[in-house]
Amino acid sequence: LLFIHGESYDFGSGNVYDGSGLASAGNHIVITLNFRLGVLGFLSTEDSSASGNYALLDIIAGLRWIQENIRAFNGDPDRVTLLGHGYGAALANLVATSPLVRDMNLFRGIILQSGTALSPWATVMSPLPVTRRVAENLNC
Template structure:
């Protein structure tokens, strides 16, 4: 995991750590529906009660209206969900194969009650069968319902905010940003409902989309196509959190980044990037940055047709 360094708060007891393994388990169970939070395609996410609105949040770019969700489990308090929040400008046209830019501001209150489109990807490939988790493949129909709406304009994130105060910590809440896996080619943050983790751990959970495949990681060894745009998207999301999470009641100085699969590798790769300098991030995960999953091993075969110079080939 990647953590932005925190400052101690005088006069308060340290908050118990939410173990990374438990955090991943809660996300996986929510995604698979094992916690009774049946999934759906466009949102609102997993079990929202109709007609309930979350408080309107004023961000640096405009106002957001979310949804308050009552979780099925009676020991967990309600969670405010803000879905499909833009953290970068649409990477289309001249912005394609370019580092992300901040999003444009909006004047009216933005309706953040539905998931935004996911980044372009092929959901019929062999990776779905041999490289993704069992719960992923065994719930293929649920997964597919989240991947139907695709667009290059996909740089959005989802924010899950607990509503019940924790007597152990009265200040701004810690923040956990989850990076999804999928071999850098598939997946979306929309699949992982952060509501249970947010309510159970009294933390603000952020999930996100980032560019995948060719659009996210193509590198031509040329200044015009340097690659790693998906990683730059993740850094831009962290910048957005640093600027805006305080408006949701979060602490920009207590941000932990964690992930699974390729997302776990991204966490370590982010610490190696010079773009991370000056952000006071520390790496608390085990080394996966040099694992095979950190590199694209797809082999491309090129066939050339032999010229015959107009001569007829004879057997």
């Protein structure tokens, strides 16, 4: 079970979640991960110079790691489930629908709590104005 934290796209950490209670409730391995947040995770110029969604790439890299290593923890790579809460649910939903993971078999199921990719706060439809403001504030 890969838990994707979801306080915000700007702050948070997988390290603060203790999965031992959930793991002991059933025969589960609970994994949390960290991913880039804020401008490091989502800055986009809407072109190839800064395409954005780096947080999603980090989560996909985590899923690849799980596929390569979960057997060492007596886990089954064919039974990986994404679990996201809030912003983490939106990210899990975005990963699940991304063409980057199509035909990769990185996970089998998904649990979304209190958010989806369709939530009004889940995506920024026009990120370029935000990127320009960041660049101006940093004198770039």
